[in-house]
Amino acid sequence: MKIIVPMAGRGSRLRPHSLTVPKPLIPVAGQPIVHRLVKDIAKVLDEPIEEIAFVLGDPAWFDDEVVGQLVDLAEGLGAHPSIYRQDRPLGTGHAIMCAAESLSGPAVIAYADTLIRATFDLDQEADSVIWTKKVDNPEAFGVVKLNDKQEIVELVEKPEQFVSDQAVIGIYYFKDVAVLKDKLQEVLEENIMNGGEYQINDGIKKMMADGKVFKTGTVDEWMDCGNKAVTVETNGRMLQFLHDDKEEKLVAESAKLENASIIPPCYIGENVVLKDVTIGPNVSVGRGTKIVNSIVKNSLIQNDSVIKNVNLDQAMIGNHVKYDGKFTQVSLGDYTVLE
Structure with missing residues (x-):
């Protein structure tokens, strides 16, 4: 085949x-x-x-x-x-x-x-x-x-x-x-x-x-x-399937959690830092990303980004983004800076 x-x-x-x-x-x-x-x-x-x-x-x-x-x-x-x-x-x-x-x-x-x-x-x-x-x-x-x-x-x-x-x-x-x-x-x-x-x-x-x-x-x-909306939705649906099937490890052992609450299903990648946050449900966080003092649900965040002081829902954030702000349903491409 x-x-x-x-x-x-x-x-x-x-x-x-x-x-x-x-x-x-x-x-x-x-x-x-x-x-x-x-x-x-x-x-x-x-x-x-x-x-x-x-x-x-x-x-x-x-x-x-x-x-x-x-x-x-x-x-x-x-x-x-x-x-x-x-x-x-x-x-x-x-x-x-x-x-x-x-x-x-x-x-x-x-x-x-x-x-x-x-x-x-x-x-x-x-x-x-x-x-x-x-x-x-x-x-x-x-x-x-x-x-x-x-x-x-x-x-x-x-x-x-x-x-x-x-x-x-x-x-x-x-x-x-x-x-x-x-x-x-x-x-x-x-x-x-x-x-x-x-x-x-x-x-x-x-x-x-x-x-x-x-x-x-x-x-x-x-x-x-x-598009962005259906990709975020697909991310949540796929996370639920993976959570139910227990086929993949969804939270990396190298992730650093400090006063962090994770509401499944979520994917937390390698070397992610979560401090003073509530994450989930239906959130994927790519490797090396740091999220501080935030609430994030129903969102897709890629690698090596820094997210602070946000309340996100239905958001999609790319790689190497720096975001510190009040908007909720954001769609930010790679290397965006909003501080």
């Missing part, structure tokens, strides 16, 4: 936090988004991962340090790491084709801005499985249309009339991804574009036209990391 991860985008909706760190590498509940995504997919598949291919953007942005982190991630799962580049933002289909050399055999394609919780077996009768999540407002999403055999027969983007309540979350399984590769090559050669981009959906539609069987794989939880 292979995992293909297109992640070349700059993550503009998550600015200012994605101005200095690629969005897939922004930590949520103590680990970068793409790390959690890949590990969760590997856990769901429950079979050896042969290769993990990452499609990155501009080397000036996705630099050697980023590449090194991704190589470590793949090798930590016993997989061969492959690094590809998408030099122009020409869509999901184009991004996948940038990894053409890796497009053979069974594979999962997953976009690195979402997290899942799921337990199910892949349908061995299907040529492809598209992960979906039941939603209350399907008109806001791309959804699947099913026939009476519960096979996917159409992909419909933001339907005005009800089609189904199963939203596509951006994770796909292909029994042989080379078939998708051939169809996406046709899309490129025929210059089939939507919104000025080549889309994976057009390759999938060609597969459906050839009679390939598509089924759904429904996830239990789908957590987006598209």
Whole structure:
């Protein structure tokens, strides 16, 4: 099994936090988004991962340090790491084709801005499985249309009339991804574009036209990391899962606590200093950060920042920030100083 991860985008909706760190590498509940995504997919598949291919953007942005982190991630799962580049933002289909050399055999394609919780077996009768999540407002999403055999027969983007309540979350399984590769090559050669981009959906539609069987794989939880508000919410939800599962140590032994009250679930990283504070619930604090004389809940704070005299709720604070102030729902990017 292979995992293909297109992640070349700059993550503009998550600015200012994605101005200095690629969005897939922004930590949520103590680990970068793409790390959690890949590990969760590997856990769901429950079979050896042969290769993990990452499609990155501009080397000036996705630099050697980023590449090194991704190589470590793949090798930590016993997989061969492959690094590809998408030099122009020409869509999901184009991004996948940038990894053409890796497009053979069974594979999962997953976009690195979402997290899942799921337990199910892949349908061995299907040529492809598209992960979906039941939603209350399907008109806001791309959804699947099913026939009476519960096979996917159409992909419909933001339907005005009800089609189904199963939203596509951006994770796909292909029994042989080379078939998708051939169809996406046709899309490129025929210059089939939507919104000025080549889309994976057009390759999938060609597969459906050839009679390939598509089924759904429904996830239990789908957590987006598209903007600040939903990323903070996702951080809290992931912390609750980790707290309930007891799979990870959430408070580092090196953390220094002085008159500090921690209301779980929280993640407290290495060498964090908490003095005269109440932290939680649903708070992640990255390594080396110091928080003094403060109350913090439902917030995401990254590494090496200094936070004083605050009452934070629904806040997202980047790396190397200095903040001493009265505002509550702040969104501060890396190296911001407010004193």
